[in-house]
Amino acid sequence: MARSIRLLAACAAPLALSALAAPPAGTLTLIFIHPEAYTDAAYRSDYGSDKERAQVMNDIRRHFDELAARYLPPGYTLSIEVLDVDLAGHFEPWRFHGYDLRVVRDVTWPRMKLRYELRGSDGAVIGSGEERIADQAFNMGVNVYSPTDRLRYEKAMMDRWFDQAVTRKIAVRQSGHG
Template sequence: MPRLLVPTLAALLVAGASAQATAPALSVVFVHPERFTDAAYSHPNGSEPERLEVMRDVQRHLVQLAERGLPPGDSLRIEVLNIDLAGWFEPWRFRLQTGTYIRILRDITWPRMRLHYTLTRGDRVLADADDELSNLNYLMTVNRYSPTDRLRYEKAMMDDWFDRRIVARASQD
């Protein structure tokens, strides 16, 4: 499967004040973002600038997670294969003034992401797997993110995944 590297978003990021060989590292690649199920904030078909905005926000959050929980010397590569944001756009809910649709959140429109990740420590691969992230109870759980955060449900889902898959795995070895 060909991979699409979004140059402005996919980069090797090294945490810390200097780029040391033992610093935690994260790379994020968005694979075929034009095929993502729902990766736009204001329109159901999502233009490229809207997808880039969502990808930028997802990448920023993954960087924050890596800075917080990826041990020094470990590297994490994440290939984002699909994004389906919480809620959906209903065609009859349209703002004429701004030309945007309104995202409606319902219990059957939970957030989802599909990704492939590789966690390494030096030359040793700790984990190499595909994963489906989802949060079926996203409207019923406590969420520490602001109600004005456009990715509040996706961030909570990524937090949970990162703690269960990456932090827990890295601390085992």
């Protein structure tokens, strides 16, 4: 019995320490503005339905949630309005006898238009703006996301934007230089 208690205590200690080491993330608010007017925000067809756009928006939301959970410190708030989405590739049904297949070429890079505001734990705005983000080199180099991930190019683009617009500004502020 005593051995079981020691083993349980030995297993529980690292869990308790890891809970202390990972404080809760800041707050992310993500809003999609007029998604019915987005340039290209459907996985299955050029003129996606509300359901198809909802799948893309859900995947974008999930990725921004993961970024915020990983990099947004407690007390910080980030508000993002997604104003437009243009996924990498285009549909070319004339090539595939009426089937809607997304063809990804070097000239069909991913794009998004975002409006954001980043606030520190004291409520002061430390970053804001409206930005068109794009990745013209999306098809070159290494992509850390799986080839089966439907948003692999967009996620890499969102990662770079988040690093530049959020993570670096937080680091500058926390170092006392901002």
